[in-house]
Amino acid sequence: MISIILAAGKATRMGATTQPKVCLDVGGLPFVVRAIETYKRCGIEHHIVVIGDRADEVAAAVCRYFPSTIFAYQAEQRGTGHAARCGAAVLEAFGYSGDVMIVVGDKLVTEAVVREQIELFHSSGADLCFMVGPKDSFPHSGRVVEDEDGAVLGVVEVSEIKRACLIEKLLDEGRKGALSADRIRSETIAAFSTERKASRAVPILWTLLEQRSDIGPDDLTRCFTRKETILEFERADGKRRQFRVSGLEQQTSVANLSVYMFRTDALFYGLGRLASLNAQGEEYLTDVVGILASARTDDGSPRFRVVPYNLKEPTDGLTFNTPEELEAIRECLKRKAEG
Template sequence: MGATDRPKVCSDLEGVPVITRALDTYTRCGIKHHIVVVGEQADQVAAAVCERFPRTIFAYQFEPLGTGHATRCGASVLEAFGYEGDVMVVAGDKVLEERTVREQLDLFRRSGADFCFMVGAKGDFPSSGRIVEDEAGNVLGNIEVGDIARARLIGQWFEAVQSRPLAGDGVRAEMLEAFSTEAKARRAMPRLWRLLGERALIRADDLRSCFSPDEAIFEFNRQDGEILRFSAEEVETRARHANLTVFFMRMEALRYALEQLAAANAQGEEYLPDAIGVLAGASTSDGRPCFRVVAYEIAQRTDALAFNTLAELEAIRQHYRRRREAASDKR
């Protein structure tokens, strides 16, 4: 996250570690038992959590293989105990308003949903996954912005290479612009990155050796069995909301989603948000939906905050500082 040895979730917010603040919020909302998935710096996370919540259960993720894999680690504990109730799944660095959690939990219970996920306005969360809907407003799935960027580039390159070879330097520059770092670009397109080290021009045959043209298209399964296909541009245009990765799920839905997750994405990780499409598209042999999926939309951007950099963390601190000062002025 920056120049600190402290795990991100142990960062201080209003005098309390972020993860402790989060568990306090969830406990006040009636969620009494917690499983925290840890990896590197597990001892620091456990120390911060157990100071306030000594009965917390910890599950260890040996490798950082994505949010889906982390959830699988936590779910294995639930399976070991034979748990069949409802589950909240959320990242440890989320800063959520108590009101927001209560409202989402209420919608989950009141609607009889098997799966309820939190969304916000797309413009407020430019780096969050896009929720794609059909013409009737039914949820089809979530696409991460990195996967949209990857598909967009593949589509553009296949179109351009029909008339002339692609300049390797230009291709490399486009990859770095889309994925921000060499490591991410290499992970998203490993064969092409390797080719760029060998030749100055990328021809049509080179491109076909790295990708299928179908990789420029996203497919979504509707519950009626129809398969919808959208380009990267269509995904971005259709999406009105961003996924905020705060999930309430019945155990049956969680189990089903984890069975279907795969690492077929730009970063080669298991993405938990893929559960949105998995559950929204699941149907029985006679076309009936297997799961009821509903979205809860936050009222304003500050209802659900998260951070990846020290600057973003400081912005959250300033938000709470201003709110505290405003409340003090009213008294």
């Protein structure tokens, strides 16, 4: 097995830092270096690190400890799926056909958990085995959608749920008359945390908000359709299942934790079918889960086997997006070392 580590993002929620996010110190080592050490102890000897923002600094930090690391460059931050394709291009160039682990660079997983996931990946005959955990412990992670039998159908990012909820709310309220543009603007920014993300999530509406003081029902129906509040997945028996996106929070219990183990044919199949038709206009690696789960052979049978690995202890698979979350990881490691 070889790893592809996604470390190209800008980490805007960390604020100004003297080092790239994945190079911040955790227990005396850069975060990404500590992660690679864990993977090597689990028998994953070769690593491709996808770099982009502050690329030279990330490469220097990794090479100080692992000089034989291969790097792939993501020139534009166009999402985790695009970053994974940058890394997978290296595999294709070398003609690699073994197993692949893809993981984000700000993920810290214990050795025991990585070994358990590898074991499940092999013993289950999975084409994709991906880590999941209780959504209450990982509120910002994509929601795993399952059918009534517990089979995985796909993953929906929190930003997509927020967008669908916003659209549904606006269309419902818009039936009663015009809505204040200022109010819509503030609610949209609150949903997506920044004005930039809000404008990317609802670009047509955002243009109207800059031009009008009120947004009428006809304006809203030109911006959105009810179809945008519905997701459709294909089950293993070939039947299609629809979900109201706004109801997914009540219908899902686990979140995707962004540790994926692939057979190469499944990886290339999924990456080759990614699109960027989502709230942020990016390619989401999480979409590969649904792509593989719904893929069929010519006779209609499932083409790939998708298996979730359930993380039992949330502190065994941590990530961070803010200084406070990083400090919590440091404290967690300190407690484990002491106890």
